[in-house]
Amino acid sequence: MKTVSLMFHDAVKDGDFDESGFPGAGADLYKLDLDQLDSHFRTVSGARPDGSSNILDLIGDRPEKTNVAPPLFMTFDDGGVSAVIYIAGMLEKYGWTGHFFITTDYIGKPRFVSESQVRELHERGHVVGSHSASHPERMSKCSPEEMHDEWCGSISRLSEILGFSVKVASVPGGFYSRKVAAAAATCGIEALFTSEPVMNCYHVDGCLVLGRYTVNNGMEPSISSSLAAGKMTGGKLRQHMLWNIKKAAKTAGGGFYDSIREKILKK
């Protein structure tokens, strides 16, 4: 099965990056100004007049291959307060369902959503999922016990807040491994979004694993619409990613670009 998932983080007003989500230059690369985010939404809506999908409609049933466009999932990581104050309303304007992945240790802290805002996202028709409890630096390097605590701890916190079992999650920092998915499956997670830029999905111990395409600050809206339409694959995608990372590395500095470049070329 193929799906297209776009991965966003926070949205900020007038370049105020400290308004929402995690602080620092690394996190700022993924924060979009409100106008920028709306430009992406506008071009994506042009490319996908059929709208966005809800992951909960997909879990459990395994649709046969069809000729229609792959389901489009709009996803937002970290649980910054911009999810509620800006992004939910912008999605609703297009009739889309957002998937908000919350770092549960940060619930109620400055710049992050509160418990009542988690409930509000659900009540407004969006999907709430886990983005781990503490956002470990490298999830794939955690011990099995740590992985278990990150997934089960965050899922039970969200389930308690919402009053039903939360079944979806996204991997923090993009550090995915099969073990990360297997640990998620033992905590009742039925759909896990990674940061692998792929459309093909697969199951690990009954948990559906879905790739995602990152939309970062400065990315052309025409790229996100090509991605959403499933038109950017293979060499074209690699070329875009290299260019994109090069641009981001100029801001981040250091040997960042070389290591990422190597990773992309290996794929």
Ligand SMILES: [Zn+2]
């Ligand atoms: Zn994150």
